[in-house]
Amino acid sequence: MLVIYTTDMRKEASTNAINEKFLFQTCELNSALNVISGRWKAQIIYSISLGNNRFNLIRKELPNLSEQVLGRQLKELETHAIIVKRILPDTVPTGIEYILTSKGLALIPILSSLCDWGKTYEEGKEIYHL
């Protein structure tokens, strides 16, 4: 049986992957959610927007997040063009600054609404009417 792997080791021909692709084609909503719904990602985007734009600044804010996982998530955000890296001059060891692209910046008000939504309908706060 032939199994095809992509570079990031996802199976292209699995039902799971096919369904994901189907949703991406059905509505951009689904690809958008895909970009921001990974563990830590929305929080990282938010942190950068607040000025925590260095690797170790993010680490300090999110102490449970390991260096390796942070590196991976940042790379994925970069792949989706949410952030770009900038090498800081005259730093040693070389410092990197993360900057939100216009695409990333456009996400902030949406994340903010989601946050408000969460606060409004917090457990026990909401009134279940139609």
Add this chain to the structure above:
Amino acid sequence: MLVIYTTDMRKEASTNAINEKFLFQTCELNSALNVISGRWKAQIIYSISLGNNRFNLIRKELPNLSEQVLGRQLKELETHAIIVKRILPDTVPTGIEYILTSKGLALIPILSSLCDWGKTYEEGKEIYHL
């Protein structure tokens, strides 16, 4: 070694679960994303808002979605009070209608913005500036 399972079989003491909880407590944004980021979920919410509010109507719109998976996702949306079920009178076999709660309805404009964001910054469309 003691392993603790919750009723839905998630491990309460895994790093994964601990980190998830941490994020939920850090910002409501994360719990909000948790509610809508499951496979098919946002699409289901959107479909219901458009009037496809019956089990088989959703199935028809999303042909790759199996009955079993749909049932599970609907149940989770119900658990998070995004939808409620209503038994339709004088139907046989008993028909069920899904209705968005106020909580669920409040999500629609946000999903809509996310969709617009996706359309605007679609692959190859965006200009990568800062």
Add this chain to the structure above:
DNA sequence: ACAATAACGAACAGAATTGTTAGTGATCTA
């Protein structure tokens, strides 16, 4: 010479999500 720093990458293991197979109950239709 050795530890420290910033920012990761690869490979693997454990956990969680998604999909699949089988089966439920009540009621109508052929």
Add this chain to the structure above:
DNA sequence: TAGATCACTAACAATTCTGTTCGTTATTGT
């Protein structure tokens, strides 16, 4: 009486995601 319909649930397998261990580069401080 068998088959169809609606709307599911439980258990299991396949797939994907998250976290962990180990290692890297290049420079500076001790």
